[in-house]
Amino acid sequence: xxxxxxxxxxxxxxxxxxxxxxxxxxxxxxxxxxxxxxxxxxxxxxxxxxxxxxxxxxxxxxxxxxxxxxxxxxxxxxxxxxxxxxxxxxxxxxxxxxxxxxxxxxxxxxxxxxxxxxxxxxxxxxxxxxxxxxxxxxxxxxxxxxxxxxxxxxxxxxxxxxxxxxxxxxxxxxxxxxxxxxxxxxxxxxxxxxxxxxxxxxxxxxxxxxxxxxxxxxxxxxxxxxxxxxxxxxxxxxxxxxxxxxxxxxxxxxxxxxxxxxxxxxxxxxxxxxxxxxxxxxxxxxxxxxxxxxxxxxxxxxxxxxxxxxxxxxxxxxxxxxxxxxxxxxxxxxxxxxxxxxxxxxxxxxxxxxxxxxxxxxxxxxxxxxxxxxxxxxxxxxxxxxxxxxxxxxxxxxxxxxxxxxxxxxxxxxxxxxxxxxxxxxxxxxxxxxxxxxxx
Numbered sequence: 001x002x003x004x005x006x007x008x009x010x011x012x013x014x015x016x017x018x019x020x021x022x023x024x025x026x027x028x029x030x031x032x033x034x035x036x037x038x039x040x041x042x043x044x045x046x047x048x049x050x051x052x053x054x055x056x057x058x059x060x061x062x063x064x065x066x067x068x069x070x071x072x073x074x075x076x077x078x079x080x081x082x083x084x085x086x087x088x089x090x091x092x093x094x095x096x097x098x099x100x101x102x103x104x105x106x107x108x109x110x111x112x113x114x115x116x117x118x119x120x121x122x123x124x125x126x127x128x129x130x131x132x133x134x135x136x137x138x139x140x141x142x143x144x145x146x147x148x149x150x151x152x153x154x155x156x157x158x159x160x161x162x163x164x165x166x167x168x169x170x171x172x173x174x175x176x177x178x179x180x181x182x183x184x185x186x187x188x189x190x191x192x193x194x195x196x197x198x199x200x201x202x203x204x205x206x207x208x209x210x211x212x213x214x215x216x217x218x219x220x221x222x223x224x225x226x227x228x229x230x231x232x233x234x235x236x237x238x239x240x241x242x243x244x245x246x247x248x249x250x251x252x253x254x255x256x257x258x259x260x261x262x263x264x265x266x267x268x269x270x271x272x273x274x275x276x277x278x279x280x281x282x283x284x285x286x287x288x289x290x291x292x293x294x295x296x297x298x299x300x301x302x303x304x305x306x307x308x309x310x311x312x313x314x315x316x317x318x319x320x321x322x323x324x325x326x327x328x329x330x331x332x333x334x335x336x337x338x339x340x341x342x343x344x345x346x347x348x349x350x351x352x353x354x355x356x357x358x359x360x361x362x363x364x365x366x367x368x369x370x371x372x373x374x375x376x377x378x379x380x381x382x383x384x385x386x387x388x389x390x391x392x393x394x395x396x397x398x399x400x401x402x403x404x405x406x407x408x409x410x411x412x413x414x415x416x417x418x419x420x421x422x423x424x425x426x427x428x429x430x431x432x433x434x435x436x437x438x439x440x
Contacts, residue, residue, distance in 0.1 A: 051366020
């Protein structure tokens with residue numbers, strides 16, 4: 001079981017990649033937790049200010065992510081990642097020094113949130129596409145699952161460490177420790193063996209255009225469903241950096257030592273969800289993505305109605321499980337269905353709709369929490385996510401010709417009746433014709 005779950009770690013380059021990401025992300029989550037506490041202190045507990053910081057962190061994704069995907073299809077991804085991570089580390093350290101010196105004010109936080117967002121906007125789509133160069137195609141689902149597990153392991157440890165550090169130290173030292181960890185990926189990328197990277201697939205043309213990637217996706221219904229669904233849920237449903245921090249401090253009156261525990265509870269479930277998908281060997285079907293979205297929406301609604309801190313923490317575990325299981329299944333469906341020449345641009349589009357919509361969603365969540373209460377901003381987000389999943393299910397049934405049949409006897413039972421699949425050669429011919437039209 002363990003050898004199956006962690007089989008991608010047998011690849012040296014991937015092992016270096018995962019280690020560097022884990023160290024960096026522990027620091028990033030420590031920094032974000034300390035930043036949330038700092039913003040609430042500087043703004044006198046304003047959810048809107050917290051939403052503004054989160055929006056500024058992700059606003060560059062809207063402007064730069066598609067360009068980052070174009071860079072990924074044209075240039076050496078490993079070198080691009082070293083440059084982007086170096087820019088992130090330098091910016092984060094400058095911000096930490098400002099906080100430690102005790103001269104930080106709210107607009108400083110806004111400024112550096114935007115600068116860090118610029119580095120992330122380039123790094124994220126390149127990193128997503130780079131995973132396919134680290135392992136063989138048969139290991140790609142496992143490698144992506146372990147990347148998600150790495151992210152959520154850091155999301156467990158980072159906020160918990162930050163909570164303890166905030167209770168025992170000042171905010172400044174927490175930032176200094178957290179940002180010092182940001183240099184780890186640079187070392188990891190430098191130590192990789194470039195000869196072992198899987199670059200045998202034909203490279204994209206040097207004049208690869210962003211529009212070609214968008215056209216490619218538009219002609220692929222199997223890619224449109226996960227990308228469209230994650231556009232809605234990423235914008236509305238995944239605003240926990242805003243809502244959980246405000247819920248903990250404002251509604252449940254949590255102190256610094258327990259401030260990050262709600263995020264940790266969410267991450268515990270998310271880690272389990274990531275590991276649940278690590279045994280996946282084939283491309284997940286559309287109904288796996290939709291079912292995970294339905295479950296996520298229901299649990300997020302329940303979190304919004306949680307009466308106290310303990311109940312919210314318990315409910316966040318399954319919410320976290322289905323959040324990452326959904327995101328991972330959608331990611332796998334996109335990554336494993338795209339041609340290598342378009343992978344950078346398609347993954348950039350996925351990152352754009354998943355993370356780039358966060359400025360809109362975070363601002364809405366902060367405004368809603370300010371005017372109608374933080375709990376309602378959570379359950380309304382869950383309701384929108386559930387509704388999006390229902391719409392996605394209806395669309396998939398229509399385009400595929402599948403049917404949902406409800407049988408009452410001998411007991412009530414809902415069953416999926418699938419339409420006959422098109423022959424594989426016919427599907428391949430359609431894909432080739434689409435690519436030829438784009439090239440023309």
